[in-house]
Amino acid sequence: MTYLFAAYLVVWIGFFLYLLSLSERQRRLSKELEALKGQISEGG
């Protein structure tokens, strides 16, 4: 039972961490986009 629990835990943590990394990269990209928008509006 311990091994079964360990296997399922590892897989779900793996998926969760990957989703977290995707959302973090998305957040960083949005931040960059906001900075770029700011640059454009300053220039215009």
Add this chain to the structure above:
Amino acid sequence: MRSGRDPSEVLEIPILFWYIFGDMRWKLTYLLDGASSTGMVVALFMALLYAPTERTMGHAQRIFYLHVPLAWVSFLAFFVVFLGGIIFLRTRDLRWDRLALSSAEVGVLFCTLMLITGAIWAKVAWGVWWPWGDPRLTTTLVLWLIYLGYMLLRALSEEGRTAKVAAVFGIVGFLDVPVVFFSVRWWRSIHGVVVTSKGLNLDPKMASALWVCLAAFTLLYACLLLHRFLLEEAREELSRTGEEVV
């Protein structure tokens, strides 16, 4: 004179279809998120409650419903890298390169988890974490190292510079997938054979649970791939806009 359509044109259709949706694509992605989350809950139910307990290994055998779908999705993901590489080399369209890169990343995740669950299975079934010398384990480890190398190549070089090399890398790397699959037939292996010429070598209830898990993990792969691909597209769009501003 050419007759018929270029195969790469036919393969362009899904991506063009995706582009036609424009803003709707995020809504479609959310729909896929919902379907894959539901699929994973159903898969958990099938694996932990519906499938009967195996006589020899007991509950630990249920690791199988994670391990086999993880292996299937890894192969599928690396096949998409292979396909993306071929179409990119034919068309030089960077969208295919971005699709290959996205699929490689998701594939490495699934392959890593497959190796970990495989090691846990090995400990229960054979008493060791990693039976060195088993052809399936060794060829799978080589497959993982190949695509880890692919990801390192992409990470350590400037964006867009390595697309051609990466495409060749992804195509050649895929040659290991049939070797992994047939290794248990070609060489002496302690690894079990589930897929035979007569179908699945399983109890009907176990086979049903496995099919549901395979479908759920494939949906999850499609969902993660789309999110990763859209992220790569957004990054490209941002860098293009940035260059225009400068």
